[in-house]
Amino acid sequence: MAATDDSKNSMAGTTASNSGGKQTGPTAEQVAAGFQRLRQEQRSMATKAAELEMEINVHGLAIDALREADPTRKCYRLIGGVLVERTVQEVLPALESNKEQVIGHSAPFL
Secondary structure, eight states, X not given: OHHHHHHHHHHHHHHHHHHHSOOOOOXXXXXXXXXXXXXXXXXXXXXXXXXXXXXHHHHHHHHHHHHTSOTTSEEEXXXXXXXXXXXXXXXXXXXXXXXXXXXXHHTTTO
């Protein structure tokens, strides 16, 4: 039983000395884990930036194509997974507005 009491005392002494002494910095494992988390976050942000840039480019291509089309010409647009029929004059302003919104949302990423 004496060995058990000694181990309890030594543990208590260790805990007391750790909480009463200077605080140490993070361990190497904690630093590595934090670095990996930041690296993953950076990759996610880079992926999102690339997606937004691609979406801006696609909007630009569609806008350029529709500007040259007859304003009364039929045009199909995918809205929320539903394909709707509109005219070029109805779709063009909406596309331009959407492009501006995407540009606004992408500012923190680009």
